Amino acid sequence: AQSVTQLDSQVPVFEEAPVELRCNYSSSVSVYLFWYVQYPNQGLQLLLKYLSGSTLVKGINGFEAEFNKSQTSFHLRKPSVHISDTAEYFCAVSSFSGYALNFGKGTSLLVTP
Amino acid sequence: DSGVTQTPKHLITATGQRVTLRCSPRSGDLSVYWYQQSLDQGLQFLIQYYNGEERAKGNILERFSAQQFPDLHSELNLSSLELGDSALYFCASSARTSRETQYFGPGTRLLVL
Numbered sequence: 001a002q003s004v005t006q007l008d009s010q011v012p013v014f015e016e017a018p019v020e021l022r023c024n025y026s027s028s029v030s031v032y033l034f035w036y037v038q039y040p041n042q043g044l045q046l047l048l049k050y051l052s053g054s055t056l057v058k059g060i061n062g063f064e065a066e067f068n069k070s071q072t073s074f075h076l077r078k079p080s081v082h083i084s085d086t087a088e089y090f091c092a093v094s095s096f097s098g099y100a101l102n103f104g105k106g107t108s109l110l111v112t113p
Numbered sequence: 114d115s116g117v118t119q120t121p122k123h124l125i126t127a128t129g130q131r132v133t134l135r136c137s138p139r140s141g142d143l144s145v146y147w148y149q150q151s152l153d154q155g156l157q158f159l160i161q162y163y164n165g166e167e168r169a170k171g172n173i174l175e176r177f178s179a180q181q182f183p184d185l186h187s188e189l190n191l192s193s194l195e196l197g198d199s200a201l202y203f204c205a206s207s208a209r210t211s212r213e214t215q216y217f218g219p220g221t222r223l224l225v226l
Contacts, residue, residue: 032213043115043203051213069219086155090156099212100169101205113163 002027002093006104013081013111021076021107023091033074034092034101035065050074059084084086086111116140117218119204125224131192134221138185138206144168145187146207146215147179151200162187194225 007022023032032051048059065076074091081112084100088108092101116139126132138145147159158171160208162181173179176194181187191198201222205215 014201034214034216043117043219044205045115046214046216067133092156094213098169099144099155099207099215100158100161101148101215102158105155 001032002029002095002102004091004093004102004104006089006091006107008107009105010107010108010110013109015083015113016080018079019085019109021089021091021109023074023076023104024042025057025072025074025091027072027092027093027095029095029097031095032099033065033067033076034094035059035063035076036090036092036103038088038090038106040087047076047089048105081109081111083111083113085109115216115218117204117206117216118204119218119221121221122219123222125226126194127226128194128196130194130225131190132194132223134189134202134204134223135193136187136189136204136206138187138210139216141208142206142216143209144207144212144215145181146205147173147184147187147189148203148205148217149200150203150211150220151197154200156203159176159189164198179195184220191223195226199223 035047051100091104118137143164159173161169201220205217
């Protein structure tokens with residue numbers, strides 16, 4: 001089985017500052033990794049995914065993430081955040097043999113002027 | 114808009130009752146997943162169907178059941194409802210050619226009083 005730990009439950013940041021949301025996973029098998037965003041009262045939107053290949057993946061809205069197999073991490077970054085990035089961010093993992101997602105508990109990103 | 118639709122958006126019911134949540138996957142997607150999001154448990158995988166057949170089970174209670182119909186829509190049935198079943202229920206779907214990537218619907222918010 002796989003599990004995900006999101007190390008920060010809340011991350012406050014000022015507008016136009018850089019941000020990193022941390023995610024570590026645990027698995028005995030190879031995995032797929034995902035970041036989803038949930039805006040208030042909405043569903044989950046796929047930000048980006050790592051399936052294989054280049055360890056740096058780019059997603060929507062200027063976000064990117066880097067897969068680090070030795071550190072079992074998949075941290076999400078954005079060089080300059082906007083007020084509209086305020087949302088809950090979820091890291092998720094699935095295995096090659098089964099596609100059900102295991103989610104972390106989420107990180108609440110709060111961007112203030 | 115992910116293309117996944119869920120009805121109803123909101124549902125208020127009483128303990129002991131039974132409800133049915135409905136999900137229509139994206140056009141052409143064969144896989145449907147159900148997830149529960151609650152404050153204490155976070156996002157949890159419940160069950161997966163692929164082309165009408167159950168493929169995987171997660172933390173789904175015996176009081177809950179699901180099915181996927183020939184037109185590929187899915188229903189999640191929740192019976193003998195308890196206060197603790199109050200949660201947001203999400204449906205997700207994935208394509209036959211990229212089954213690892215799931216797209217989520219807007220969710221059904223269930224309140225059990």
